[in-house]
Amino acid sequence: MENNFEIQTLGAATIPSPLNLAKEDGNKFYRFVEEDDQFLADITLQGFDTCIQHNIRPACLDKAGPREHLYFNPKNTKAAIVTCGGLCPGVNNVIRSLVMALHYFYGSERILGIPYGFEGLVPEKGHEFIELHPDKVKDIHQFGGTYLGSSRGAQNVERMVDTLIEHKIDMLFAIGGDGTLRGAEAIARETEKRGSDIAIIGIPKTIDNDIDLIDKSFGFETAFDTATPIIRDAHNEAAGAYNGVAIVKLMGRDSGFIAASAAIAMPVVNFVLIPEMSFELGGKNGFLAALKKRLDLKHHAVIVVAEGAGQHLFETDSVPKTDASGNIQHRDIGIFLKDSIKHYFESLSQEITVKYIDPSYIIRSAPANASDSVLCNQLAYNAVHAAMAGKTKCVVGKMNNQLVHLPISKVIEKRKKIDVEGDLWFSALQSTGQPFSLL
Structure with a gap:
């Protein structure tokens, strides 16, 4: 497996995290993730032997989780959430957990829901943003479907980025499958082209479980x-x-x-x-x-x-x-x-x-079962941690049963199929x- 899993960042993370992980005695509840905390992408003996034989460093994946220093100041950060494509059990769990993590972990209070997929980023479609806060989403995990609505089809990338910039959005969480992630990457390329610091984080959603590299998609x-x-x-x-x-x-x-x-x-x-x-x-x-x-x-x-x-x-x-x-x-x-x-x-x-x-x-259209609910929470929490640290053009998922960051470009190269x-x-x-x- 080629060693091409480097995650792009918007810049240096210098702002101390508001997460207090220390106990009164100085011990840690949980250790912040360091940038050199990584996992092997190929865990087979054959892969290990190949690296030894050719004296090469094995392909590695960045561990997901909270960083000690952030790129964004959480108090001044505006986040947006969009859900695209077909319905899938667990979408509402992810929306809820994103809002809860942004609000309670980091103290972010400006959270927008983008209605009806990427359509909601095109003003001419006539959809108004939804202000999200914990009280509004606290019960949505009990229901199937998507609280924000969804749609299929590509939209004008330049127009979507115009909207993100006009509303001073700092991070966009895109919940969707192959097409959604392609759209998210196109948005990220356009924001990069314009020099706009917007973190684009994908949360892979496909009921068919066909997103490459990750162990399992939520809803499957x-x-x-x-x-x-x-x-x-x-x-x-x-x-x-x-x-x-x-x-x-x-x-x-x-x-x-x-x-x-x-x-x-x-x-x-x-x-x-x-x-x-x-x-x-x-x-x-x-x-x-x-x-x-x-x-x-x-x-x-x-x-x-x-x-x-x-x-x-x-x-x-x-x-x-x-x-x-x-x-x-x-x-x-x-x-x-x-x-x-x-x-x-x-x-x-x-x-x-x-x-x-x-x-x-x-x-x-069914609500997520207990196992998927756990996975949805893990993905959402770690997506927020990644965005706050300035990661972009990446998805959060499990690979080899570890929560990691993966470049969007890698997971959309091909569909995962049964061997x-x-x-x-x-x-x-x-x-x-x-x-x-x-x-």
Whole structure:
């Protein structure tokens, strides 16, 4: 792994932190993080041996956490928070924790909520900023969705930066996925070009868990946690009919982490189909033949399919359709699978019952579970610490189970996908009992 994880700063941090970490006896509640507190990016023995062999310093990541000296004077600092992209469990937890950390840790009282994503930074859209304070956000973590509203699509970067400068905003916290982080980096480049000292900190949000390098995105665990009782009920539907088939479509445009994890968590699933795998419907080793074998043996089957799976089975559009964020709009694999299964068994004169369930919007609108709530708080607190210290163009996330700073440019290089030769997928195959190949 290349050693390119240096975090950009706005300047020298010279202002003493207001955080009092000392006890009366002089001992510490918690040690301030030093700039040389780092973790290895590659923790494998092979990576270590390579560095020794070539006499090179291993790639390292800066530890997240409070610094003893700050770049900004917290009392005079104005912060802004924006949420972009699709809904995801935990967004309100992050908003709440950002406000609480800014107010109670650092004494910052000027906190603005940007309504409806990056649209809110373009005055012509007509959205007014929301004044945020602890009393206003104290209960929002109990609800799904986003208190600030969200939107998709790029906005004029110059106009957004004009707005930040006009409102004298010192730090912007951007909560969102790949597209949001690209937008945040573009804003950071423009502020740098203008010589404006604005810290741009990303808090990675994607229900699909497809942001590269970080261990886990907030909301992902709630997603497959919420999906498991739905799969259980789907199994009841399938088992309640002779040759009953239940199809559950879960979110996962380009990565199948939710589908695979839910299938493992609720081990009544017989087939799980994800975007990373190759499979065919027909043929003696294809999916339909494998499904027939399952029905002939047990007379019911449960199928979990990620929304981005099986796109190769559709006719390719000459010009792919995209959504406002630039993501390719996938065809509906759930309905296609349902119709294909019906037609296949009709051709065999074999009677079946097919139930199709798509709980996607229920799942993404759910409030965060306990585990995700903990992660949301950790990310928010450390994002505030980073911004106050003058860090910019960075995200806070867990890598190798450590909270670290990562350059935005690194995490948006590619999407994280399931390794079909790795442990997670092997566990899914063992749990479902589906053939290793459906080709």
